[in-house]
Amino acid sequence: MAQSNSKKLDAITSMDEDFAKWYTDIVKKAELIEYSSVKGCMVIRPYGYAIWENIQNIMNTMFKETGHENVYMPMFIPESLLQKEKDHVEGFAPEVAWVTHGGSEKLEERLCVRPTSETLFCEHYKNIVHSYRDLPKLYNQWCSVVRWEKTTRPFLRSREFLWQEGHTIHATAQDAIEETERMLNVYALFCEKYLAMPVIKGMKTESDKFAGAVSTYCIEALMHDGKALQAGTSHYFGDGFAKAFEIEFADKDNKLKNPHQTSWGVSTRLIGGIIMTHGDNNGLVLPPAVAPTQVVIIPIAQHKEGVLEKANEIYEALKVLGVRVKVDDRNEFSPGWKFSEYEMKGVPVRIEIGPKDIENNQCVIATRYNGEKQFVSLDDMLDTVKDLLENKIPQGMFDKALENREKHTYYCESFDEINKALEENGDGFVRAPWCGSEECEDKVKEATGISSRCIPFMQDKMARKCVCCGKDTDKVIYWGKAY
Amino acid sequence: MAQSNSKKLDAITSMDEDFAKWYTDIVKKAELIEYSSVKGCMVIRPYGYAIWENIQNIMNTMFKETGHENVYMPMFIPESLLQKEKDHVEGFAPEVAWVTHGGSEKLEERLCVRPTSETLFCEHYKNIVHSYRDLPKLYNQWCSVVRWEKTTRPFLRSREFLWQEGHTIHATAQDAIEETERMLNVYALFCEKYLAMPVIKGMKTESDKFAGAVSTYCIEALMHDGKALQAGTSHYFGDGFAKAFEIEFADKDNKLKNPHQTSWGVSTRLIGGIIMTHGDNNGLVLPPAVAPTQVVIIPIAQHKEGVLEKANEIYEALKVLGVRVKVDDRNEFSPGWKFSEYEMKGVPVRIEIGPKDIENNQCVIATRYNGEKQFVSLDDMLDTVKDLLENKIPQGMFDKALENREKHTYYCESFDEINKALEENGDGFVRAPWCGSEECEDKVKEATGISSRCIPFMQDKMARKCVCCGKDTDKVIYWGKAY
DSSP states (O other), X not given: OGGGGOOOSXXXXXXXXXXXXXXXXXXXXXXXXXXXXXXXXXXXXXXHHXXXXXXXXXXXXXXXXXXXXXXXXXXXXXXXXXXXXXXXXXXXXXXXXXXEEETTEEEEEEEEEOSOOHHHHHHHHHHHOOBGGGOOEEEEEEEEEEOOOSSOBTTTBOSEEEEEEEEEEESSHHHHHXXXXXXXXXXXXXXXIISOOOOEEEEOOGGGSOTXXXXXXXXXXXXXXXXXXXXXXXXXXXXXXXXXXTOOXXXXXXXXXXXXXXXXXXXXXXXXXXXXXXXXXXXXOOOGGGOSOSEEEEESXXXXXXXXXXXXXXXXXHHHTTOOEEEOOOSSSOHHHHHHHHHHTTOSEEEEEOHXXXXXXXXXXXXXXXXXXXXXXXXXXXXXXXXXXXXIHHHHHHHHHHHHHHHXXXXXXXXXXXXXXXXXXXXXXXEEEOOSOHHHHHHHHHHHSOEEEEEESOOOOOOEEOTTTOOEEOOEEEEEOBO | OGGGGOOOSSOOXXXXXXXXXXXXXXXXXXXXXXXXXXTTOEEEOHHHHHHHHXXXXXXXXXXXHTTOEEOBOOSEEEHHHHTTSHHHHHHHGGGOEEEEEETTEEEEEEEEEOSOOHHHHHHHHHHHOOBGGGOOEEEXXXXXXXXXXXXXXXXXXXXEEEEEEEEEEESSHXXXXXXXXXXXXXXXXXXXXXXXXXXXXXXXXXXXXXXTOSEEEEEEEEOTTSOEEEEEEEEEEETHHHHHTTOOEXXXXXXXXXXXXXXXXXXXXXXXXXHHHHOBTTBOOOOGGGOSOSEEEEESSTTSTTHXXXXXXXXXXHHHTTOXXXXXXXXXXXXXXXXXXXXXXXXXXXXXXXXXXXXXXXXXXXXXXXXXXXXXXXXXHHHHHHHIIIIIHHHXXXXXXXXXXXXXEEEOSXXXXXHHHHHHHOSOEEEEEOXXXXXXXXXXXXXXXXXXXXXXXXXXXXXXXXXXXXXXXOOEEEEEOBO
């Protein structure tokens, strides 16, 4: 295995040297995306898209298990429709793309390319919801949306991105609030179980909630560089949209009422989250559940008798188990070059098999996230790989990410403590008492450069004083710099 | 079962009375689509979208088995990029939607919403294809596209529609031509095996090919009303796009060459094809492979002891087999009402189970496409249903559709024969000798109102005379009215 140290020549920028460059190096060199000539829009390449497909498949199952159905709405919204809900249009109009011409003709009314589809769903619900028997409608849509951002970064903020948007409508406020919470929990479970990404569940402050929502719930994750990533949101709308769009239903008591609505979404941004939660200086590190290739088998001295046969035997055995596995038997690259290649691409497990291994009825199993290598008897290979993919690796990745988050979560009781913590330990989550006023929220932002992330559901209910105004409060909030 | 004749009050328009209205009645009443306030764009409702998801799942497997990978390109194309290939821009520019503003700012260059993505794929291939080792790239994309049509109809012609577009690039012309043919065969196999829709495989005439293509292959199906539906196309581009976009690769002989390209697509139009191939005056008739619900179980006298239990037992047994099955145990509707409901929705198999059936250890199995009902011993129920879904129904539906097509395919040798056949038997395919000239093609259209559909791969190579000019030819072509 002498070749195992011959790294690829074009190593990526180190994370500590330039985090932003490290990030874009990974998205390019792991072949997740390629830039296009449309500013802020990206080509999602097969390897990147396969990660998204795996995310979609798992989530789709979770959505269907919770009773949701997929639909497809038009991608265009007439300007007059967008304007029906006042807060909503104020939030979105400044950042939409406008279609003004169809062929050579000027349109009578401009159409925006959907930045989100609340207005379209409302128009549809008005057509199909008339009685309590029609409720709830639990709809979801997978599509792309457009927001005309000034500054863009692959996966994190782009002018077009892929996402899912759930839109549900219920007879009562309670049903809608339960749905809002249910879907936030689905998101949190998905992130923690399948992406090995610990998240804080909480609520956005008034100033930070979705345009048109009564309340916005969110999950927040901490990235390697100490910045926060909003990984998913779930909004409770009350009956505000229903009133604006005149959606009414005859309830059991025969009275006409406005139904209550929710919406919730996650996007390809999650892929950015995976990169910045798990990646390292050798490249991407993928959680097994969404890795396009879970195991790569690399034959050593593959020209020697029996090596390729044994590699293919292992391949077949893993494939039967449902593992996404490949053998790389290319002649033109050394094993060491291949090691680097699959490290860059974040393949969770590498199996090396050479003549000596075969002699000893063993193979080498290397784990991407922690770099560990072990000799494993070929008799135990299947059990070992299965246990790694299903338990050890996701758990290990989650623990590592959680440890990093804990290390960069600062419990502060004053401005001084906040500034000191950030200065000494770098960016991170600041968990601090807050009186709940927008004024204090603004002042913290001014004084420290960090902004509110969320009011966590997990509160400790201790009597303390707001870091800003000093008023008594038992409420804590997370602050941080955000992507 | 006295209630079985109590049809729903709002029956659909009869096919013979008004075919177009029959069609729109079905798309609305089977809850496939709903109109939106954006002209020519539709809401695809859960039942309609589930059909599309089933189509996607089967096709995706077929695409992956033939080595293709999914990617995602931006939805916008800068005007200058669209203009790079002359024929292509001429074909598409008149029918694209133009984005001119982002937020409140006017864009420096207009962007069109993709009507198809050849230009984007070419731009990407120019970036990633440099050597023969990089070839072929076999990419596919699932997305929505926009074409600013004047006249629109749900699924058949809408301003936005969902589709897949394959885009591949190869080292040699031969490889690209083989790919073009391979994917046409995949489409034909899909339509015939999974949609039970017989298709003619052939080639478009010069005047009818895709903008920018060297040749366009297609599959054509005949609808109930005798009109033809182009159900899928596969294009061979030669190296025209590669030259226009300056895509070059170093071949094995170290010479720089232009690669050869293809593209191929099918869309939600297939759902329109299903409706008009199999539907009847009771509503939709779905092929089992893509039916969201394959079997519906309707308990008769469900308040009687043991009926619901037995219905649920059947449900569980079918579910374990992987059948998409549901029990409709709603109290507020009679069995007869439910029969009509699921006939409208085209559910392939209905199982009725009542107290007398249970006494006799049997159930009634009704088959949607031919209306047949049979008593089946509960011991044979699983085998019977499985055989119906996998063999008898798809085969029966295919045979019925083929019979209809044969009945409406007219073999003609002269203008007179064409006009007579159409007058006596109604619209249909006209299979007739053609010399191959565009002039004759135009004259046939003028004289008979039908246009060329395709030059079929299956030729009989008999010596005959062109129906128009009378020149000797051994070539036949299909003519017809097209959707």
